[in-house]
Amino acid sequence: MKIMVTGGAGFIGSHTVLQLLEHGHEVMVYDNLSNASPVSLERVQELAGVQVQTRWADLLDAEALEGAVRDFRPDAVIHFAGLKAVGESARIPYEYYMNNVVGTLNLLAALKKHGVGRLVFSSSATVYDPQNPLPLLEGMRRGATNPYGRTKQQIEEILEDIAAADPSWRIAVLRYFNPAGAHGSGRIGEDPVGTPNNLLPFVAQVAVGLRPVVRVFGDDYDTPDGTGVRDYIHVVDLAAGHLAALHYLEGNAGLFTWNLGTGRGTSVLEVIDAFAQVKGRPVPYEIVSRRPGDVAVSLADPSKAFQDLGWKAERSFEAMCVDHWRWQESNPSGYATPAS
Numbered sequence: 001m002k003i004m005v006t007g008g009a010g011f012i013g014s015h016t017v018l019q020l021l022e023h024g025h026e027v028m029v030y031d032n033l034s035n036a037s038p039v040s041l042e043r044v045q046e047l048a049g050v051q052v053q054t055r056w057a058d059l060l061d062a063e064a065l066e067g068a069v070r071d072f073r074p075d076a077v078i079h080f081a082g083l084k085a086v087g088e089s090a091r092i093p094y095e096y097y098m099n100n101v102v103g104t105l106n107l108l109a110a111l112k113k114h115g116v117g118r119l120v121f122s123s124s125a126t127v128y129d130p131q132n133p134l135p136l137l138e139g140m141r142r143g144a145t146n147p148y149g150r151t152k153q154q155i156e157e158i159l160e161d162i163a164a165a166d167p168s169w170r171i172a173v174l175r176y177f178n179p180a181g182a183h184g185s186g187r188i189g190e191d192p193v194g195t196p197n198n199l200l201p202f203v204a205q206v207a208v209g210l211r212p213v214v215r216v217f218g219d220d221y222d223t224p225d226g227t228g229v230r231d232y233i234h235v236v237d238l239a240a241g242h243l244a245a246l247h248y249l250e251g252n253a254g255l256f257t258w259n260l261g262t263g264r265g266t267s268v269l270e271v272i273d274a275f276a277q278v279k280g281r282p283v284p285y286e287i288v289s290r291r292p293g294d295v296a297v298s299l300a301d302p303s304k305a306f307q308d309l310g311w312k313a314e315r316s317f318e319a320m321c322v323d324h325w326r327w328q329e330s331n332p333s334g335y336a337t338p339a340s
Helices: 011-022 038-048 062-072 086-091 093-113 147-165 199-207 235-251 268-279 303-309 317-330
Strands: 002-006 026-031 053-056 076-079 118-124 170-176 178-180 214-217 232-234 254-260 285-288
Touching (some): 002 011, 002 062, 011 026, 038 053, 062 093, 118 147, 118 235, 170 235, 178 235, 178 317, 199 268, 199 317, 214 268, 235 303, 268 317
Parallel strands (some): 002 026, 002 076, 076 118
């Protein structure tokens, strides 16, 4: 198929593009490079031995977006592009609603105009109401507690409304838990612009000496060690979930929602300890106050994805740490690291 990938130069996007190419699909990446590097796709192309078309433009540039869809004529779109940091969203909510919600509306308008009805949407476990019992099931109540999560929730509701109004749409909503790790080659991985908003890249940057200490946001949660517990999923497994969802949409119309996680929880202190074991030395950390919008525990029930898609996470948390450290150690400055 011809697949257009918005945000395809980013962390999850680049790993998914690689798998798409390895499975024989033709890919065009649409990305504004606000939190990504074009080097990621250069390396993807090296690994796959296949070229990728690119458009470096913004979702808020409706004319450029419509032109990309018109010129490429994709069979399907995987929509990653969007701002994604919980804490940052509380500081600059306007930018999050514009980028994520308005940008998605622009994409939907372009797809509708050119008759593209197959879409895989990158959603998030942050859409769930924190009062839900654990583990989280797709049918549970939504109730995001921060602007980032609310943008994802609003987009989900928009997609549900358009799918109900027009049965020709084929939409997969994938609720990620906590992506981590890197490609086993060490050539592509997570390279956040500025201060990392996710735990594992922050821990990795401290481990490699780029930052002095890991900040642990709160140690007074109702968890075994007082720190937040999350369901970490290897980015390579996560990418495979997108291909499984694309395949499912070939034979099924409507809107479908799946959790992509492992069902296993790891605390912040357990993450730091695991990374220290991989590195062979302690990783320094300090306890600071809680971060606005965070919940104590987030844990998936991924059984529906296995039942419908035949997909499940295959890689362990230890493998995530090993792969992430291989990436970070080989690329201490991310994609700006000079070629060896």
